[in-house]
Amino acid sequence: MEDWTHWNWQQADWPEFRYDRSKLDALEAEFLRQSGVFSGCIRHVTEEDKEQITVELISEEALNTSEIEGEILNRDSLQSSIRRNFGLDTDNRKIPPAEQGIAQMMVELYRGFDEPMCDTLLFRWHESLMNGRRDLANIGSYRTGSNPMQVVSGPLHDPKIHFEALPASAVPAEMEGFMRWFIRTSPKGETPLPILTRASIAHLYFVTIHPFEDGNGRIGRAIAEKAISEGLGHAALIALSLTINRARKTYYELLERSNKGNEITEWLVYFAQTILDAQAHSQELVEFLIAKTKFYDRLRGQFNERQDKVIARMMREGPSGFKGGLSAENYIRLTGTSRATATRDLLDLVEKQALVRTGTLKSTRYHLYITLQS
Structure with missing residues (x-):
């Protein structure tokens, strides 16, 4: 013992x-x-x-x-x-x-x-x-x-x-x-x-x-x-x-x-x-990471400086994504831009299929448009 x-x-x-x-x-x-x-x-x-x-x-x-x-x-x-x-x-x-x-x-x-x-x-x-x-x-x-x-x-x-x-x-x-x-x-x-x-x-x-x-x-x-x-x-x-x-x-x-x-x-x-x-x-x-490469190949050159910064920040979170999803407030804080500009940027990212929008009003959140497939 x-x-x-x-x-x-x-x-x-x-x-x-x-x-x-x-x-x-x-x-x-x-x-x-x-x-x-x-x-x-x-x-x-x-x-x-x-x-x-x-x-x-x-x-x-x-x-x-x-x-x-x-x-x-x-x-x-x-x-x-x-x-x-x-x-x-x-x-x-x-x-x-x-x-x-x-x-x-x-x-x-x-x-x-x-x-x-x-x-x-x-x-x-x-x-x-x-x-x-x-x-x-x-x-x-x-x-x-x-x-x-x-x-x-x-x-x-x-x-x-x-x-x-x-x-x-x-x-x-x-x-x-x-x-x-x-x-x-x-x-x-x-x-x-x-x-x-x-x-x-x-x-x-x-x-x-x-x-x-x-x-x-x-x-x-x-x-x-x-x-x-x-x-x-x-x-x-x-x-x-x-x-x-x-x-x-x-x-x-x-x-x-x-x-x-x-x-x-x-x-x-x-x-x-x-x-x-x-x-x-x-x-x-x-x-x-494979999906990330395909994402950037598809959308290369289509982001403005603010969008590029936010997408890169979201990518750093990896497969689990931005905790709770990205809000308009997150976007404003990360870029220092106005609410009107943030709204236009986010709508543009959704239209380009860079982000997916979920929820409505104050519960609206944005997630990377990435399908995890090998």
Whole structure:
């Protein structure tokens, strides 16, 4: 029986995680089935559209993995940096360090998904993530020092400790063990694991060690995506961080419950289902981006500057659309124009089949005229 007064890494069976494999079988099968559907969808888009989809999905992941940690990035700067890293045409804007760093890491993750797991790889990722930081003692290396690494909340006089990582002196040996496990359980390893199982364990295992002074969550999610890509045999375009970010409270609650013992079935089922939800969202987003391309092809050059600004703002909301639909008041606020001009602009957009009008009077709302079909 486990001693719940200690953290999982303090228990005798660490890191021999235990779980009920039967709880994951159906999830693993569904993931493989949906992967085939997604590959079929991507296969039918042009190279130019695929480039756009790749940039969009990677930027969504970068934005959300940062937002989970409380860091809000500039979308336009981030996309510009991602395009530069891919060698694609972009503007000449100056990119802030944070956007530059996460873009570099995410593109490297995509391009080099099959690079062997090692210290050098993780240190490069960490250096990218901490680009521009001056407040850390260890950048591009594991944490040092004698102070405990704790995740806490509440007042200073009575803090609640959600997790305490193992001592910094133990990190190098623990990371050696983690990397041996990651290689051993890979598709070509001695004891390969199913894709979702391996990605879920990898994330929990890594963040439990918490090897870096900062950035562990973002790197941990990148490792999960790397495991998924290795399992599929190609770079995965999956909205994992976006899906986690939508219910981040649940994510942190499950992490906290799972760091108190090494029986992790509950965590694996949660994280595997999260990956499936992320996969479904990626499919929906790809279909939306394909429809978006067709939308602009059909209406290119037909919008005035105000209309173009509002349509672009609505497009940024993705498949879920502008929350509650666009109202005339929204349009006036976004463009700074008069009510009469807003009314003319909106009527024109409806006539062009750029927007669909629903409701009447004060309940009138406008939605993008996009049919989600692959």
